[in-house]
Amino acid sequence: MKSAIVVFPGTNRERDMAIALKRVTGKAPAMLWHRDTSLPDVDLVVLPGGFSYGDYLRCGAMAAHSPIMAEIRSFAQKGGHILGVCNGFQILTETGLLPGALLRNANLRFLSQDCHLRVERTDTPFTHKWEKGAVFRTPLAHGDGNYTADAQTLERLEGEGLVAFRYAGADGTVRAEDTTTNPNGSINSIAGIISENTRICGMMPHPEDLVDPLMGGEDGLPLFEGLVEAFVR
Amino acid sequence: MKKTVDLSLAQEFGLTPEEYDRVLKIMGRTPSLTELGVFSVMWSEHCSYKSSRKWLRTLPTTAPWVIHGPGENAGVVDIGEGYAAIFKMESHNHPSFIEPYQGAATGVGGILRDVFTMGARPVANLNALRFGSPETPRTRQIIDGVVRGIGGYGNCVGVPTVGGEINFHPAYDGNPLVNAMTVGIARKDRIFLSAAAGVGNPVVYVGSRTGRDGIHGATMSSAEFDENALAKRPTVQVGDPFIEKLLIEACLELMATDAIVAIQDMGAAGLTSSSVEMAGKGGVGIELDLDAVPQREPAMTAYEMMLSESQERMLIVLRPDRTEIARKIFEKWELDFAVIGHLTDTGHIVVKHKGAVEADIPLDPLAEQAPIYDRPATTPVAPAPLEGVHAPLSLDAMLLRLVGSPDLASRAWVWNQYDSTVGGQTVRRPGAADAAIVKIEDTTLGLALTTDCTPRYCRADPKTGGAQAVAEAWRNITATGARPLAVTDNLNFGNPEKPEIMGQFVAAIEGMGEACRALDFPVVSGNVSLYNETRQPDGSTMSILPTPAIGALGVLEDVSKAIGLGMTDGTAVVLVGETRGELGQSIWLREILGREEGPPPRVDLAAEKRNGDFVRAEILNGTISACHDLADGGILVGVAEMVMASRIGCELESPDSGIRPEAFWFGEDQARYLVCVSDAEDFCARAEKAGVPARLIGRAGGSDLILPSGVTISAARLAVAHEAFFPALMER
Amino acid sequence: MKVRVTVMLKEGVLDPQGKAISHALQTLGFPGVNDVHVGKIIELDIAGTDRAAVQKQAEDMARDLLANLVIEDFTVEVLG
Amino acid sequence: MKVRVTVMLKEGVLDPQGKAISHALQTLGFPGVNDVHVGKIIELDIAGTDRAAVQKQAEDMARDLLANLVIEDFTVEVLG
Ligand SMILES: Nc1ncnc2c1ncn2[C@@H]1O[C@H](COP(=O)(O)OP(=O)(O)O)[C@@H](O)[C@H]1O
Numbered sequence A: 001m002k003s004a005i006v007v008f009p010g011t012n013r014e015r016d017m018a019i020a021l022k023r024v025t026g027k028a029p030a031m032l033w034h035r036d037t038s039l040p041d042v043d044l045v046v047l048p049g050g051f052s053y054g055d056y057l058r059c060g061a062m063a064a065h066s067p068i069m070a071e072i073r074s075f076a077q078k079g080g081h082i083l084g085v086c087n088g089f090q091i092l093t094e095t096g097l098l099p100g101a102l103l104r105n106a107n108l109r110f111l112s113q114d115c116h117l118r119v120e121r122t123d124t125p126f127t128h129k130w131e132k133g134a135v136f137r138t139p140l141a142h143g144d145g146n147y148t149a150d151a152q153t154l155e156r157l158e159g160e161g162l163v164a165f166r167y168a169g170a171d172g173t174v175r176a177e178d179t180t181t182n183p184n185g186s187i188n189s190i191a192g193i194i195s196e197n198t199r200i201c202g203m204m205p206h207p208e209d210l211v212d213p214l215m216g217g218e219d220g221l222p223l224f225e226g227l228v229e230a231f232v233r
Numbered sequence B: 001m002k003k004t005v006d007l008s009l010a011q012e013f014g015l016t017p018e019e020y021d022r023v024l025k026i027m028g029r030t031p032s033l034t035e036l037g038v039f040s041v042m043w044s045e046h047c048s049y050k051s052s053r054k055w056l057r058t059l060p061t062t063a064p065w066v067i068h069g070p071g072e073n074a075g076v077v078d079i080g081e082g083y084a085a086i087f088k089m090e091s092h093n094h095p096s097f098i099e100p101y102q103g104a105a106t107g108v109g110g111i112l113r114d115v116f117t118m119g120a121r122p123v124a125n126l127n128a129l130r131f132g133s134p135e136t137p138r139t140r141q142i143i144d145g146v147v148r149g150i151g152g153y154g155n156c157v158g159v160p161t162v163g164g165e166i167n168f169h170p171a172y173d174g175n176p177l178v179n180a181m182t183v184g185i186a187r188k189d190r191i192f193l194s195a196a197a198g199v200g201n202p203v204v205y206v207g208s209r210t211g212r213d214g215i216h217g218a219t220m221s222s223a224e225f226d227e228n229a230l231a232k233r234p235t236v237q238v239g240d241p242f243i244e245k246l247l248i249e250a251c252l253e254l255m256a257t258d259a260i261v262a263i264q265d266m267g268a269a270g271l272t273s274s275s276v277e278m279a280g281k282g283g284v285g286i287e288l289d290l291d292a293v294p295q296r297e298p299a300m301t302a303y304e305m306m307l308s309e310s311q312e313r314m315l316i317v318l319r320p321d322r323t324e325i326a327r328k329i330f331e332k333w334e335l336d337f338a339v340i341g342h343l344t345d346t347g348h349i350v351v352k353h354k355g356a357v358e359a360d361i362p363l364d365p366l367a368e369q370a371p372i373y374d375r376p377a378t379t380p381v382a383p384a385p386l387e388g389v390h391a392p393l394s395l396d397a398m399l400l401r402l403v404g405s406p407d408l409a410s411r412a413w414v415w416n417q418y419d420s421t422v423g424g425q426t427v428r429r430p431g432a433a434d435a436a437i438v439k440i441e442d443t444t445l446g447l448a449l450t451t452d453c454t455p456r457y458c459r460a461d462p463k464t465g466g467a468q469a470v471a472e473a474w475r476n477i478t479a480t481g482a483r484p485l486a487v488t489d490n491l492n493f494g495n496p497e498k499p500e501i502m503g504q505f506v507a508a509i510e511g512m513g514e515a516c517r518a519l520d521f522p523v524v525s526g527n528v529s530l531y532n533e534t535r536q537p538d539g540s541t542m543s544i545l546p547t548p549a550i551g552a553l554g555v556l557e558d559v560s561k562a563i564g565l566g567m568t569d570g571t572a573v574v575l576v577g578e579t580r581g582e583l584g585q586s587i588w589l590r591e592i593l594g595r596e597e598g599p600p601p602r603v604d605l606a607a608e609k610r611n612g613d614f615v616r617a618e619i620l621n622g623t624i625s626a627c628h629d630l631a632d633g634g635i636l637v638g639v640a641e642m643v644m645a646s647r648i649g650c651e652l653e654s655p656d657s658g659i660r661p662e663a664f665w666f667g668e669d670q671a672r673y674l675v676c677v678s679d680a681e682d683f684c685a686r687a688e689k690a691g692v693p694a695r696l697i698g699r700a701g702g703s704d705l706i707l708p709s710g711v712t713i714s715a716a717r718l719a720v721a722h723e724a725f726f727p728a729l730m731e732r
Numbered sequence C, D: 001m002k003v004r005v006t007v008m009l010k011e012g013v014l015d016p017q018g019k020a021i022s023h024a025l026q027t028l029g030f031p032g033v034n035d036v037h038v039g040k041i042i043e044l045d046i047a048g049t050d051r052a053a054v055q056k057q058a059e060d061m062a063r064d065l066l067a068n069l070v071i072e073d074f075t076v077e078v079l080g
């Protein structure tokens, strides 16, 4: 799998992501600059976490207008695979590549803790290493992760099975009203979604920060291993 | 503002009549307003260390692994494999009282700059916080703002906040303490210093523009607080962590070239202290053209620019033929870059603005004739022995009360607002071990990091308290398996012009120095914050508890050997170290009996070293699976913390120690650890051989803490008591 | 010309900040406060003299960047 | 009565948001934009019929909670 990571001014989890990608591919991903106007030949583009442009105005709003996003849009149109994590997810919604928006966490505080995700769909390049309904642990770290969408969009997401991950208890129960299992207040406990063609995935938590037993576990690894398998070529 | 320079203006600026006299002698004339400003900030307590320097010099600062001790922007130690760790702690106490969010945020920003200015990529932040009584609404506001501010800045710049400490005491009601620590990593042959060199070399300004922020911040932070403090609000600085993040990346990119001769952050007293210190240290002169300074506000005067404390700025002396390379890097990161002067051979700082010379000061006398005071100090009175102590409640009731008390309750509410995993190198997050563990990318090395101080001990007996703070930091690092290397400190005290406060200061340093020497644990950087007092409405002043906060760093050659503090199932729990049952100044005494009395626990540095070296060796040999050092709350609280961290229970044995139960279980004797081992007999035999007291006290297993009496408390129940305090206080 | 763009959350979008302020006002002893909404104001100086053109330009900026129309509405006032 | 409280940073206080937005607008192809300032708007419904009393109450709220007077100024408009 050939991968690339986009760095915006204020991005700060590009190194974490590079470590995770290198771990499964054996090679360092290409690092792209927000002002680049072309993409290298890659299978996967990752928009990593951080505070692009300080997250001033709205998280991801200014990064969504970076020169490189025009390239990423056409990469998406050509069926390219894109993973947006945390700030990357916010950027994907701001560009309209994924629907909905991310509001301030319901408790109005930055949250940095482990959470559990239930895998809702397993026929995608991002999730096929898990069993449907599997639950895994992953860190999250964000101030604006409260996913929302209008009723129509929500209906479509749920109806077409575009919810990839939901916040859950360790036992897999999903309770949207309960902050111990749905920490940021996301609607329907939505933690990650995918595009209709299943090639664009956005999620708030950070599986890339849990890919090494030294750091407390490898629970996030299946996502990256799954991607590599999807691209054997 | 009044513009005539005279004694009364000098006094307004914080200079004494004698100091102003000295200014007149050095200048041979009445100084200009800008010159007076330069003298007043350079001679402020904050920049000149005039009350503390004599005593700071007594601290041990060398060891074979120390690369740079005090005197640089931060301390530098060799951690092996060609790497150096660079670290320092700094206070932002007064700003955090006035505007908690921005005060704390800019505190984090400032200490980050001190570290990356030396060439290090920051890899961890910690903080040491002291707040007033939790009951007052103002305390809650301050906690809320400080925690948001530390998170707001650290999370955005992408440096994980991995540790810290928090205490509450009414003595901090009008004067909270916010001490922030940053640790960075550099190749040890790529360290950047601040001494300027090369007459004619360009002096370059990078980062954010200069506004009228925090003018006279340095002199304000050295002034006692009174009820007018809130009127001084316009001096508050606002931080921009986004710009800081760009500045880190741009500086590190520039540091990978050979363009830099010297570099220094603009901290307190901004352009003044950075230019004066860089030129002074290099023994050269410096000429600044303020017209070239990037400015945020119109019509700024020379005085305002020289004293502004606008954040996120750096001063760099470049090789002249590398100026364009440097400019390109800062343009890429969209930061301001301006050549604002050059080095000269005059030995003077000359400041020009709009064609006029606004300041022309000889640097040597400015530094060499800076006031140094040997202030009168009274020896602290030894506390009376503790008497008349009895336990009013059952052991389990006292334990539940203690684990939920403000100083011992879970801090998860706080650290869950700090990004502790960004960077992907955090091996032990807050709460998982006695020191945080951060791996050094691309190596097997790990750093162990902690901050410690027990102010109630320091008030009762400053010397013992100073030693205890160092010993506890050393013990916390040891408990993870790491080798303690060096210390940074943040000495927070009251008004040094009062002999009893100066006495606390002198005694605390004496204790720290003894401990550092005995433990081979030199001080490589630090910060002093004095005048931490609040004038009360009735005219009296209230001083904070003497708080010499210690930040410490240790190293693990193989980070995979680091252990945490959670109980490991099926192991024997062994107590290492001697227990006499010292309840003086204990948390138990304060929380259960409402008394703050007696002497603090004795600090036996030889025992500390012996016990710690033994425990560390055992950890590295793989015979210890979990370890927790004993401090606040003593043995029973220590056991409960291990149980809560793992949700694995422990069945305790009856001590048969000849010590009263409350003293045995809650005494705060030093130099002790609880360890989980698979073979207690073997372990205790090895301990005995090493001259280290060790005894089996229980077995880990199940999910309940079982007291010797048979009373059972589930891990879950302990956790509920432990975790309630902060949410109940802050989310009401 | 000076322009003020006001951005508010759309009707029906959860406004946790508004809720928190409303709660805090109650506990501070300000009863009788209802329906708190929090929004953003962005004041800009736009080069130009033609009011309508400036208005149009500000609306474009709001649509493109200043507001997220999925969750927010905006209004533009040219202050002159 | 409907009340609008507008909170802006004081003159001279660094406005990181405004700076970043102004910068973004330039690169987005909106030249000629200067001096961007970002503030907060809080709309409330306050029980009462006496305009002056409501105004006064809103000012108290702004001072106590809505604005941080250390770095911010506020204005209150009673919209009726
Ligand atoms: N309490 C202390 N112990 C040891 N060194 C100290 C102490 N206080 C200050 N220093 C050292 O003095 C120097 C100046 O410190 P400081 O004025 O805080 O630096 P900065 O200009 O970066 O703010 C630094 O090298 C610092 O490490």
Ligand SMILES: [Mg+2]
Residues within 6 Å of the ligand: B073, B114, B265, B267
């Ligand atoms: Mg410095």
